[in-house]
Amino acid sequence: MAKEKRVLLKDVADSVGVSTTLVSIVLNGKAKQYRIADEMVEKVIKTAMEMNYSPNLIARNLRGGKTQLIGLIVTDISNPFYSAIARIVENRANELGYTVVFSSSDEDLDNTKRLIDVLLSKGVDGLIVVPCDGSENLIKSIHDNNTPLVLIDRNFPGTDISFSCLNNYRATELTTRHLIEQGYENIALVGYKTGMNHILDRIRGYEETMQAAGLSKYIQVKKVNLLNTKVEMSNVLDVLVNKKKVEAVVFLTNMLAVTGLYCLKDMQVRIPEDIAFVGFNRNDVFNLFPSTITHIRQPLELIATQAVNILVDKINHGELEIKSMSFSEPQLIFGASTPKKKDI
Amino acid sequence: MAKEKRVLLKDVADSVGVSTTLVSIVLNGKAKQYRIADEMVEKVIKTAMEMNYSPNLIARNLRGGKTQLIGLIVTDISNPFYSAIARIVENRANELGYTVVFSSSDEDLDNTKRLIDVLLSKGVDGLIVVPCDGSENLIKSIHDNNTPLVLIDRNFPGTDISFSCLNNYRATELTTRHLIEQGYENIALVGYKTGMNHILDRIRGYEETMQAAGLSKYIQVKKVNLLNTKVEMSNVLDVLVNKKKVEAVVFLTNMLAVTGLYCLKDMQVRIPEDIAFVGFNRNDVFNLFPSTITHIRQPLELIATQAVNILVDKINHGELEIKSMSFSEPQLIFGASTPKKKDI
């Protein structure tokens, strides 16, 4: 129970009877480069193992300026969508020898700024960020400061900041086209209030597809507030269902879809008998629903893995000037919630 | 776009025209202690602000041996239960000036060992760990090595390792007593295969309460495997419902409860008409269920906050020898899934 002193490089060196330089070289696999004698290499490694030596990364990092730490800023780690991303980021980062530090911004600009400062002062080698509304200038300044940085899930078009996200336009284009093919015309969209590009792209995908199909007069986009979503969602759906008599509704995020499901249930509106329903991303909740739910599937594995790959490239090869854009393609999963209209 | 050099302590010192010592003292709030002149303090702080100086924590840590980093090892950050804990840990850690590094062990001993090594070599000041089955010796050795360590969610009784977890015995005692009061007798339990104490305690709470009520002959504990839970759950529920004719079933984790809900739905077994149902922890899925679900509520906020508090105490006051045991009390949330038996 005595405070065991940690084994230092010097301890190993003393034990073998050589300099710390030699031990450091051997343990960093540069023996050949320095043409160290084979027996020496063996002896050093053996001793280090026996003494259970592990380098103090802090010291190593102070020297080399690298921590092998990646900072991940999401809006809320307890949101299943982001914790799923976090897990994939973690796995890929581990494979590449990195460890992940995470933080939640709660979609707040000041928080984001503070978190980035904290993470940078902890010495993270780079950042993966889900940017919040209004953070474009902040992110740009970090990027211009030559900090390796990759956006995930959302991006800033027109900047040279790298990102990995869904092809959002395509997601709603696919969805809308599917609904039209199934015979629906009065199709509504439910998103949330934000200036962020991922949502705007999803809205455009819907609007332009409706327009191209000559259904402009049915275009209606409802935006709820992210805060008291439940109340607003009830109101929005009440209008859409009872006043506008929409035939199908598309939700732009997973949380919106789940909330929508609850509200429709409360309103005793049946899916798909009374209204066709399309969600965004899979959710466990869908399992319990009488009919399977049609939804957009994001290739999360790909999106998150790409983000790490791009970031580590930047860190290692100093490819800070190069902008990597990774748009992953969505998949539409057909369920019973969007049957051919005549089938109802 | 030029690589801006980071502002160093020395830069500030040069700018003011004093030594780094002085700047360091002022910026660390020790001006009074060293009786530094007020104008000097003001000038230093002003200059540091203007130059946008932020200390290199790596260097500071190398010197002081502290990183203000906490390592959190859960079984899977993408499991909503653990991501909820992670979020609370994050919040409390931030309040206390710490940042969280997280890792997922996948309930695997070797992973746990590797992750602990990595986190320690990153220089985390302490660890919060959800220990996996068979990790007792590993954890003990870390603890004996005087690394600040707190277990969360699960604990090792009979050791002097601090922990913050639910009063697990009480959870199933409450539940079982409630069911008995509602008039049920043939009550079954579904857990999973593990030697970990939290599940064993929950089983004991059930068994001893059944026994005390003279219902020993009805005691039946089913254990599914965590891997292909779905298939095993179907089989288990088939036996319980169709063969054993149980009147009520209690699930020992949230994932088990949700899976149970799906399986019962597939089997077209109605809740509560055909069987009474008790879940563990709230889940969004419950919202969609025709009747509200009776479930055990863990005070997650308290459990996670306590874990951080205990850990930071250990880190700051070196209270490594003191064992802190925090058992938080469960709450039974009554729902429509466990009505009085005669009401059915």
Add this chain to the structure above:
DNA sequence: CTGAAAGCGCTTACAG
């Protein structure tokens, strides 16, 4: 092939 020494950016006795 191997070692003495400088240096990464801080903090903190120690000296004045």
Add this chain to the structure above:
DNA sequence: CTGAAAGCGCTTACAG
């Protein structure tokens, strides 16, 4: 009140 210097534990030119 203030500064010169040592030291945290490494790595890496530099010298031999």
